[in-house]
Amino acid sequence: MQPVEVTIRDQSIKLGQFIKLANLVESGGAAKEAIAQGEVTVNGEVDTRRGKTLREGDVVCVDKLCAKVVCGEDDDYFDEATADDDFDPEVWRNL
Numbered sequence: 001m002q003p004v005e006v007t008i009r010d011q012s013i014k015l016g017q018f019i020k021l022a023n024l025v026e027s028g029g030a031a032k033e034a035i036a037q038g039e040v041t042v043n044g045e046v047d048t049r050r051g052k053t054l055r056e057g058d059v060v061c062v063d064k065l066c067a068k069v070v071c072g073e074d075d076d077y078f079d080e081a082t083a084d085d086d087f088d089p090e091v092w093r094n095l
Helices: 015-021 028-036 089-093
Strands: 004-008 012-014 040-042 053-055 059-062 065-071
Touching (some): 012 015, 015 028, 015 040, 015 059, 015 065, 053 065
Parallel strands (some): 004 065
Antiparallel strands (some): 040 059, 059 065
């Protein structure tokens, strides 16, 4: 089965955060439990470290559900909800 690609906005993410983001588990508590019980693999190896740093290309599986870490483009990230009102992304792109 081909892993689903899940885009993160930074260059890395912690294992516990990623399996929740990728909907491989239902909650943070379920993520903690699945990792502790050895139900999570990273690139085919069981990993019980919730804080393990994942990088682009890593494949994480919980049971038969798998997701691949894909990094988003840092330069194109713009969060309108937290942006400064005076900030104009078009001016920034043209610098």
